[in-house]
Amino acid sequence: xxxxxLLFALLVVFCGDNHIVQRAAEDYFPLRVxxxxxxxxxxxxxxxxxxxxxxxxQIEYFPVSYNGVVQYLTKSDxxxxxxxxxxxxxxxxxxxxxxxxxxxxxxxxxxxxxYEYYLADSIYVAGQLIKAEYSITATVIDFAYExxxxxIYEINLLTIESMFTPDTSIVDTSEYIEYYAPGVxxxxxxxxxxxYQLIEHNIP
Amino acid sequence: MLLNLLLAxxxxxxxxxxIPAVGFNNINTGTSFSLSAxxxxxxxxxxxxxxxxxxxxxxxxxxxxxxxxxxxIQKSNWPISPVFAIGGDYISRDLNQNxxxxxxxxxxxxxxxxxxxxxxxxxxxxxxxxxxxxxxHAGFIGLRLGIGYEI
Numbered sequence: 262x263x264x265x266x267l268l269f270a271l272l273v274v275f276c277g278d279n280h281i282v283q284r285a286a287e288d289y290f291p292l293r294v295x296x297x298x299x300x301x302x303x304x305x306x307x308x309x310x311x312x313x314x315x316x317x318x319q320i321e322y323f324p325v326s327y328n329g330v331v332q333y334l335t336k337s338d339x340x341x342x343x344x345x346x347x348x349x350x351x352x353x354x355x356x357x358x359x360x361x362x363x364x365x366x367x368x369x370x371x372x373x374x375x376y377e378y379y380l381a382d383s384i385y386v387a388g389q390l391i392k393a394e395y396s397i398t399a400t401v402i403d404f405a406y407e408x409x410x411x412x413i414y415e416i417n418l419l420t421i422e423s424m425f426t427p428d429t430s431i432v433d434t435s436e437y438i439e440y441y442a443p444g445v446x447x448x449x450x451x452x453x454x455x456x457y458q459l460i461e462h463n464i465p
Numbered sequence: 466m467l468l469n470l471l472l473a474x475x476x477x478x479x480x481x482x483x484i485p486a487v488g489f490n491n492i493n494t495g496t497s498f499s500l501s502a503x504x505x506x507x508x509x510x511x512x513x514x515x516x517x518x519x520x521x522x523x524x525x526x527x528x529x530x531x532x533x534x535x536x537x538i539q540k541s542n543w544p545i546s547p548v549f550a551i552g553g554d555y556i557s558r559d560l561n562q563n564x565x566x567x568x569x570x571x572x573x574x575x576x577x578x579x580x581x582x583x584x585x586x587x588x589x590x591x592x593x594x595x596x597x598x599x600x601x602h603a604g605f606i607g608l609r610l611g612i613g614y615e616i
Binding site: 279280281282283284285286287288338339340367368369371372373374375376401411443 | 487488489490491522523524525526527529556558559560561563564565566567568569596597598600601602603
């Protein structure tokens with residue numbers, strides 16, 4: 262009887278709410294063709310679909326459609342990278358200023374991890390210096406247990422896209438808060454003032 | 466009494482590799498060390514020991530380490546013996562100087578081969594080393610070489 266109580270006490274101690282094995286062992290960013298997630302806010306829905314892989318800059322990536330707006334994502338050993346291309350249109354022709362993959366999410370998730378990645382380049386178009394910049398700053402804010410999913414990581418992402426010409430400066434800032442669950446991926450995100458919740462998904 | 470207990474004990478040191486088998490897709494390989502004492506209890510050999518493992522992540526900045534205590538049973542007088550052990554591990558993981566830690570139930574199931582030379586016991590071992598927080602089970606295949614000495 263003594264041993265059973267000891268074993269039970271051991272299990273209680275080890276099994277509390279700390280799911281370190283789940284956080285360490287599971288995939289928080291599943292990315293495969295035909296996976297999809299549908300999110301809903303109070304007055305809108307967003308369908309995120311992973312399309313068949315393709316290659317840019319000799320890197321295999323997945324086009325990921327957000328209600329038809331495609332982002333190109335690839336997953337490496339240490340991160341999820343996003344393809345960034347900034348073009349300057351002059352006299353009806355597009356001139357590429359920046360074209361590269363940049364880290365969007367560092368993996369694996371660790372509470373408190375903070376990072377910043379930056380792309381910048383410039384070209385001359387019709388004798389004018391055109392400069393573009395893209396930066397992403399992110400912090401893994403916290404993790405918390407949710408009964409439906411397990412330990413959920415919350416990430417804050419800030420992207421700044423800039424284009425400078427001799428006459429104009431265009432700076433576009435976007436901020437997102439994203440929540441990731443083990444084996445599911447993003448289950449919730451806040452885009453500006455709207456919060457979207459995962460309502461269904463397909464991860465075979 | 467204590468002397469009697471000590472005289473009936475073998476001590477062993479083991480080292481080897483761990484390879485992810487279930488989960489841990491972001492881990493490359495791990496190096497494992499353990500120190501244990503073994504004593505005959507009834508018809509089995511009871512082992513009590515500590516084990517520490519260092520894992521390198523696919524992301525070179527990521528590391529996962531475990532340290533724990535195990536209680537196990539085996540048969541040191543059989544040429545080939547099954548091995549069972551259970552205990553608890555303290556797990557820490559870090560990336561870019563940020564870290565998380567927690568505890569998990571740990572268990573090992575495997576087989577070892579016993580080679581005896583006088584009082585020295587040499588035992589290569591292959592086993593599954595599992596970890597669970599009662600939410601998720603994951604684990605590693607371990608290959609280890611142990612050297613023991615009968616006091």
